[in-house]
Ligand SMILES: NC(=O)C1=CN([C@@H]2O[C@H](COP(=O)(O)OP(=O)(O)OC[C@H]3O[C@@H](n4cnc5c(N)ncnc54)[C@H](O)[C@@H]3O)[C@@H](O)[C@H]2O)C=CC1
C-alpha cells in the first residue's frame with residue numbers, strides 16, 4: 001500500500017515518518033515550497049518539525065495531482081482547510097485517513113462529514129489519539145485509535161502503519177474518534193487558562209474530569225460510543241494536552257489566563273491551535289444538540305475577549321448539580 005500525505009505541518013511530517021518506517025516510499029504534499037525543498041534536499045522540515053532527521057524515502061511535492069498514484073491518503077491539513085485541499089486533489093475512490101482534529105466553522109460538520117461530501121466515493125478512516133508530533137517523529141512509543149467502518153480496510157491500514165513504537169487500536173466508531181480529538185483541543189485551552197491564571201492543580205484536575213463529562217454528553221448526542229470517548233482519542237488525548245505546554249492549545253490558554261488578548265496570541269502564528277477555531281462552532285453545535293457544555297462555552301467567551309476573572313467567576317457560580325454525565 002503506497003501512502004500519500006496531504007499536509008506538511010508537524011503532524012503530516014511525523015505521520016509521513018511513521019509510514020516510511022522500514023524504508024517504504026511515501027509521497028507528502030506540502031503547501032509551502034520551502035518545506036518541499038527542505039524535505040527533498042535535506043530530509044528535514046525546519047519550518048514545522050525542527051531538528052528531526054526524516055527518512056530519505058519521504059518525497060515531497062507541491063503538486064496535489066501527484067497524489068493520483070497512491071493507494072491511501074493521510075489527510076493532515078488543519079480542519080478548516082480540509083474541504084479546500086480535498087476539493088483540489090484527485091481523490092476518486094482512494095481511501096482517506098483523516099487526521100485533523102476539529103469541526104468546520106459555518107457548516108458545523110466533523111471532518112469525516114466534510115470528506116464524505118467532497119469525496120463521496122472514498123472510504124473514510126479516522127486516526128486520532130495522544131500524539132505529540134515531535135515524539136512520534138522521534139520514534140517514541142505512541143498508541144492511537146484507528147477508526148473505520150470497513151473491517152478489511154481498518155485491518156489493512158493498521159497493519160500498514162503499525163510498528164513496535166506506533167500501535168493503532170482498531171475501532172468502528174468513526175464519529176467517536178473524531179469528537180474526542182475535536183473537543184479535547186477546546187478543553188486543553190481551558191486547562192491552560194487555569195495554569196496561566198494560577199488557579200492550581202486541583203482546578204486543573206476538576207476541569208479535566210468535568211470537561212470529559214461534557215465531551216461525553218456531546219459525543220453521545222452525536223452518536224459516539226462511550227468507550228471510544230474513554231479511549232485513546234478522547235480521554236487519552238485530553239490528559240496529554242491538558243497537562244503540557246508542548247500543546248499549542250494549552251499554551252494559548254496559558255496566555256489567555258494571564259490576561260493576554262486572544263487576537264495578539266493568534267496573530268502571526270504559523271502553527272495551528274485548532275481549539276480556537278473549534279470553540280465557537282462547538283458551542284453552536286452543542287446548543288443545537290441541546291447539550292450543556294459550560295467549559296467549552298467559557299473558552300469561547302475568553303476567545304471573544306471577555307475578561308478572564310469574569311468568565312472564571314461565572315463558571316464557578318453555576319448552580320450545584322449531581323455528578324455524572
Ligand atoms: N502537531 C501535533 O502534534 C498534532 C496535530 N494534529 C492535528 O493535525 C492537523 C494539522 O496540524 P499540524 O500538522 O500540527 O499543523 P502545523 O501547525 O504544524 O502547521 C500548520 C499547517 O497548516 C497548513 N495550512 C495553513 N494554511 C493552509 C491553507 N490555507 N490550506 C491548507 N493548509 C494550510 C500549513 O501548510 C501547515 O501544514 C491539525 O488538525 C492538528 O490538530 C493531530 C495530532 C497531533
Ligand SMILES: O=C(CO)COP(=O)(O)O
Nearest residue numbers: 129130131132247248249
Ligand atoms: O493533538 C495533539 C496531540 O495529540 C497536539 O496538540 P496541540 O494541537 O494542542 O499541540
